[in-house]
Amino acid sequence: MDKIRTPSLFPQRKKQKGMHPPISLSSCEVKFSELVIFIMERKMGVTRRTFLMELARRKGFRVENELSDSVTHIVAENNSGAEVLEWLRGHKMRDSSRFELLDISWFTACMEAGKPVNSEKKHRLMVKASSFVAGTVSQYACQRRTTLNNCNKKFTDAFEILVENYEFRENEVPCLAFMRAASVLKFLPFTIVRMEDLEGLPCMGGEIRNVIEEIIEEGESSRAKDVLTDERYQSFKLFISVFGVGLKTSEKWYRMGFRTLEEVKADKTLKLSRMQKAGFLYYEDLLSHVSKAEADAVSLIVKDAVWTFLPDALVTITGGFRRGKKIGHDVDFLISSPxxxxxxxxxxxxxxxxxxxxxxxxxxxxxxxxxxxFEQAKLPSRKVDAFDHFQKCFAILKLHQQRVDTSSCDASKESDKAEVKDWKAIRVDLVVSPFEQYAYALLGWTGSRQFERDLRRYATHERKMMLDNHALYDKTKRIFLKAKSEEEIFAHLGLDYLEPWERNA
Structure with a gap:
């Protein structure tokens, strides 16, 4: 293994007795297919890289010549984590979370063992928050490209439990604090492993840092764990899972002594709204996730219906599915036409x-x-979470299973069952927008919620403008700014355009 540590000797020893000639990948048996290695040439050189690749292949490792989606481990020599990230960005790889970034010492240990070894802390290339981007991380989600690749899920999952509990108790200040902190952590292209990694990051107050520190040290948050066992939290969580039930109704039911849905349904004196009755009637269907295939099937139903009356209409799926999510709780559509x-x-x-x-x-x-x-003379709302004024329909549709692509399922088994329900209840929200407001409506209904909050905050505090789902008003010039696309709205605000899948804050 001394050969690995003395790169200058490799060219001279290439033709000596006992050295293997260059070999192709196809001539080697792959013993460890669970990992795919890519060795960076940067600061290493082509000769040394070629030698190491051939060495690994002879020992049964799979090594790729080019960086691809199949790569799991990136090995670098004399490169810092920040330098590797910069190199990846130069190769149009914004999401580094799917790779393990490792020092050559890990590779050396694997070669000595003749098999993959665990990547210990000493092998991993650490990246500090202050070094992975030029400058500081913005406090606004609209200035951060946040995909669905969350490297800090163990922290954000705990935060979201705390956020939900604060929402149930209508405690707005800590609720917003944890929401903003979770949004920042979702943006990071690396996992927080020590408190020093938080240096320079916005929205990391003392209470936030205490929760993060406990998770780093103990593996979980005792506060989040306590919330999950809290009777009030459990009851509210259960109640709001019913379509048509919000915080006020949940509070009322809790004060009446209800703790389960069975108790609510058993009380004959309770007057439920039409929406709540529908929520209970189709509870199991509405509680289950809506898949991308189901959303696509619903999209066909909606488009067929709308185009029957407005052939030139734009019918656009919004919400989480537009941001690239594979599952959701409902399917949102924006409808407009010239x-x-x-x-x-x-x-x-x-x-x-x-x-x-x-x-x-x-x-x-x-x-x-x-x-x-909507009133034409009305300015954009000053409230960050204000409702818009569009015509809307909150519906539950019957989606027949044959409209969904079930090619992966065994249909013959289903046909043998008697009285099998062949449809599923799906929540569908329809919003109709005047064509001149379409771009603003599309931006507002795409989300995420934190992204929209920060976009409006940014407009107000940084640009002296007012933004909502209808318009953008420049308070300095005292004019409404027209926009035919989301790109134009970002341009009005002086922001780099973020694609929908980069708004998962």
Whole structure:
């Protein structure tokens, strides 16, 4: 193994007796297929890299010549973690979380053992928050590219439990603090392993740091653990899982002594709203996740219905599915057309016609139609979480299973069962926007919630503007700024454009 430590000797010894000639990957038996190694040439040179690649292949390791999606381990020599990240960004690899970034010492240990060894802390290339990007991390999520690749899930999962509990107790200040901290951690392209990694990061107050420190040291948060066993939290969590039940109703039911849904349903004196009755009726279906395949199937139903009455309509899926999520709780759609907004009656009739069509088709299980409340003279709302004024329909549709791609399922087994339910209840939200407001509506309904909060905060505090789902108002110039696309809105705000899948804050 001295040969690995003395790179200058390799070229001279290449042709000596006992040295193996260069070999191709196909001539080696792969013994350890669970990991795929890529060796960086940077600061190493082509000769040494070639030797190490061949050595690893002879010992049964799989080594790739080029960086690809199949690579699991990146090995570097005389490179810091920050330098490797910079190199990856130069090769259009923004997401480094899928790779293990390792020093050559790990590779050496594997060669000595003749098999993969665990990547200990001393082998891993650590990256500090202050070094992985130029400058500091922004406090605003709209200035951070946040994908679904969360390297700090063990921290953010605990934060989200605490956030939910604070929401149940309507304790806004710590709720927002933990939400912002979770958003920052989701953005990081590395896992926090020590408190020093938090240096320079925004939104990391004392209470936040205490929770992070405990998770680093103990592996879990005692505060989050206590919340999960709290009777009030458990009851509220259960109650709000019912479609149509919010915090006020949950508080009322809890004060009435209810702790389970069975107790709620057993009370004959309780008056439930139409929405809550539907929530209980289709509870199991609505509680289960909506898959991407189901969302695509619902999309076809919605488009077919809308295009029957507005052939030129834009029907765009929004929310989590537009941000790249594979599962969700409902499916949101934004509907617009060049004609909408010009004829008010036509705008209001679209959803009415769609609803009537679904009734005739037997697809509509429940709906709640809210008419538009928008006033043209109204400025964008000053409230960060204000509701918009678009016409909306909150519906539950019957999705027949044959509309979903079930090619991976064994359909023959299902056909043998008697009285099998062949449909699933799916929550669908429809929003109709005038065409001139479409870009703002699309931006607002895409999310995530924290991204939208920070986007409006940024507009107010950094640009002296007011932004909502309808418009952007420049308070300095006293004008509304028109936009035909999301890109134009970002440009008005002086922000780099973030793709929908980069808004998972």
């Amino acid at each position: 004609g909408l907004g010009q004829e008010e009656e036509e705008e209001e009739e679209v959803l009415h016609k769609v609803i009537d069509l679904w009734k005739k088709q037997g697809l509509l299980l429940y709906y709640d139609l809210i008419e538009s409340t």
